[in-house]
Amino acid sequence: MSDEHAAPSPVVPGGRRRRRGSGCLPILVVLAIVAGLGYLGVTRGIDELRDRFGGAEDYPGPGSGSVSFEVFGGNSLSTMGQNLEALGVVASSEAFVEAAKEEPRSSGIQQGFYRLRSEMAAADVVDLLVSGDTRGTQYTFLPGKTVDEIVELLARDTKLSRRDFEAALKDPDALGLPPEAEGSAEGYLFPGSYVFFGDSTATSILRDMVARWRSAADDMDLDARAAKLGYTTRQVMTIASMVQAEGSLLSKGDRRKIARVIYNRLEQVSPNPSAGFLQIDATVNYALGEKVARLTIAQIDSVADSPYNTYRTKGLPPGPIAAPDSTSIDAALAPADGDWFFYVTVNLRTAETKFAKTPAEFSQLEAEFDEYCATQSDRC
Structure with missing residues (x-):
């Protein structure tokens, strides 16, 4: 959680903790030289000599805000200092290195992510890094996961319970869900890598995932491009989730073809009996709570009344069925040209997918799949 916004901390040349203070000899030298350089002007002389004898620039701390800092394996103190300075955590790399050299435990700083603040005293940064108190854990969520699957993983790998996450999901406003989500996080917990800390809550974790979706959506201009398509x-997002579930191992080009098949079926106006029926296995699996x-036919009929059964219900299901990645969202926004x-x-095994325009061509592809299953029964 970020601290209250505060005015930028002044940079203190050579600022250190009192227990790390220096003797008076440098001060006597400075005064003697200043006395001999009166013609330069008192102010200018003090500034120049402070830079020369005052030590590395440092912030007084305690700092503000929240900054995620990563320590890579093999990083030297100098490299850490440079990275910290670039992030605005310390005033100078030199101040950090000096403080770290005075701390015997600094050689044991572990790689990983740490939560720090902007404009911290270098010695305070060292203390946090060596203590590991603000060290976070990285989690990676693959695309195509449902909310239920994501919650199961989080409850297994964090200190939070499934009940914590289920309670958080009941407050869509706290999660930052957009109005179009209609109160459901399904499809809006963006896949990718995240760093969670010891004081992370179920709400803050899920909110971070929704925020990542919002950022990706804005980068792709999702709202405007969807409107341009007439959707x-x-x-x-519902179409993107189906593309993800059906083509997670496919290239972007093939995912765009799957998106085109979905749009063609939605917009089909011919008297074909299948017109308007998407007949997507992934949506039926969602209704079943399985991945077959x-x-x-028996499995399809067992959920005949579900609005996610696209064999029995025309049009799109009520909402997303999984969390799509950027490639699948973009495929839904830019379907390939074709009449499949x-x-x-x-x-x-290879996820090779073929496309057909007519029922006759489709039957040929089904026969090819039947032949595959005859020799690979463990996969079918």
Whole structure:
């Protein structure tokens, strides 16, 4: 949590803790030289001599705000200092190195992420790094996870419980969910790597994931591009989630083809009996709460009343079914040009996917998949 905004701390030349103070000899030397340089002007002489004899620039602290700082394996104290200075945590790399050399435990600073503040005293930074009290843990979430799967991972790997996350999910405003999410975080917990700290709460963790989605959405101009396609942001996110679930191992080009199949089926106006039915296995799996590579008629019929059963219900499901990455969102925003209405992943090992325009072509692809399954029954 960030501290209250404060006025920038003054830079103190040679500022250190009292226990690390220096003797009076440099001061006597400064006074003697200043007396002999009167023609330079008192102010100018003091400034120049302070730079020469005052030591490294340092902030008095305690600092403000929140800065995430990463220590890489093999980093020297000098490299850490340079990185800290670049982030505005310390006034100078030299001040950090000097403070670290006075701390015997500085050789044991562990790699990882640390939460610090802007404009800290160098000695305070060293104390936090060697203590490890503000060291965070990095978590990586793969694309295509549902909210339930993400919560399960977080409850397993953090000190927080599933109940904590479920309670946080009931307050969409606290999570920063956009209005188009309609109160559900499904699809809006953006995949990627995050650093969580000891005092992170379920709300702060989920809020960070939603904020990352918002940043990615803004970078892609999601709202405007969705409107240009004639769809709402929620509808495009729903399509992106299906593209992710169906084509997570595919290239961007093939994901754009899957998006085109979805749009073609949604916009189909011919008397074809399948017009308007997406017939996407991933949505049925979402309704089942499973991930079945090849659905049976019985499985499809078992969730016949679910709005996520796109074999039985026309149009888009009510919302996203998983968390899509940027590639899948972009594919939904920029579908390929083509008149495909079908696709089949004919090889589950390589994820090779082929596209068809007619029912006859689709039947040929299904036969190819049947042949694959006949020799790879453990995958089908």
